Amino acid sequence: MAVSTDHLDLLPLLARGKHRNPRRGACFMELASFLAGERWSDHPSCTHPLLSSLARLVNDHTSDATRPRLAPLIPSVIGLTSEEVRWDAEIALRTATSALPIAPAERQQALAVGVFACERMLADLDGREPGSLRDSSRQALGSAPHAERWARKFSRYTQVSVRRFRRDSAPTIVRCGVQGIATACVSDADERMYDLLVAVIDDCVLWSGRDRSAAPLEPAVWADVCRPAETAAH
Numbered sequence: 001m002a003v004s005t006d007h008l009d010l011l012p013l014l015a016r017g018k019h020r021n022p023r024r025g026a027c028f029m030e031l032a033s034f035l036a037g038e039r040w041s042d043h044p045s046c047t048h049p050l051l052s053s054l055a056r057l058v059n060d061h062t063s064d065a066t067r068p069r070l071a072p073l074i075p076s077v078i079g080l081t082s083e084e085v086r087w088d089a090e091i092a093l094r095t096a097t098s099a100l101p102i103a104p105a106e107r108q109q110a111l112a113v114g115v116f117a118c119e120r121m122l123a124d125l126d127g128r129e130p131g132s133l134r135d136s137s138r139q140a141l142g143s144a145p146h147a148e149r150w151a152r153k154f155s156r157y158t159q160v161s162v163r164r165f166r167r168d169s170a171p172t173i174v175r176c177g178v179q180g181i182a183t184a185c186v187s188d189a190d191e192r193m194y195d196l197l198v199a200v201i202d203d204c205v206l207w208s209g210r211d212r213s214a215a216p217l218e219p220a221v222w223a224d225v226c227r228p229a230e231t232a233a234h
Contacts (some may be wrong), residue, residue, distance in 0.1 A: 012074075012225040014067045016060045018042050028059040028070055029077075031225050036078045048081040050091045051204055054174050058193045061182035066190040073201065075222075080204040085162050086125055087207060091200055092170040093118035095177035097136050098196050101143035103180030108144045111180060112151035114173035115141060120155075121165055 012031055029052050033044035042056055043049070055077060059070060096114040103111055115137050123130055133141070141148040160169055181192050
């Protein structure tokens with residue numbers, strides 16, 4: 001399902017965490033499940049599990065004042081899903097390289113290990129030489145040389161299966177990355193998390209081959225998800 005977010009004048013009220021039903025509030029992915037016509041859930045089948053995880057984490061770690069800005073992005077994640085492991089590796093790698101340069105020191109080692117794990121998976125998929133790195137990965141690792149050295153030694157003899165990477169490694173990398181940005185000593189953490197989510201959504205649209213000239217979102221459906229915000233305002 002491809003939808004356009006043009007002319008969305010009303011925004012729903014987003015909240016942290018999981019909610020039993022819309023009357024108790026909603027997070028980013030719960031509203032996506034509603035707009036997609038699925039059962040109310042923060043793990044809808046309409047969106048790739050790791051993209052869904054990233055959206056939930058960004059929703060929960062964004063400040064209350066800035067969170068409404070995420071709402072217009074919700075329709076764009078509907079229908080973005082794939083069984084290809086490349087999606088997991090690419091999403092996790094972008095998250096890790098975005099967070100590594102600014103994350104607190106205690107998270108940098110885990111993120112650097114994540115960069116090497118993603119690069120190893122992508123090298124296998126691309127037929128690249130094992131141990132080769134993209135420019136973006138080299139730059140991110142270069143920003144944390146101590147973490148890079150430790151992670152390079154740690155990762156040298158570590159091999160993770162595709163199944164374990166998708167189930168455990170990639171979700172852990174994304175969680176550590178978003179938390180690293182949220183707790184970084186920067187004044188624009190919300191902006192960085194927003195930019196990360198937008199970039200990953202754009203990546204997924206590209207990989208899916210979806211037509212960017214999407215069909216318009218049904219105004220009445222969008223109005224339904226905005227009613228809690230209107231009620232709260234009064």
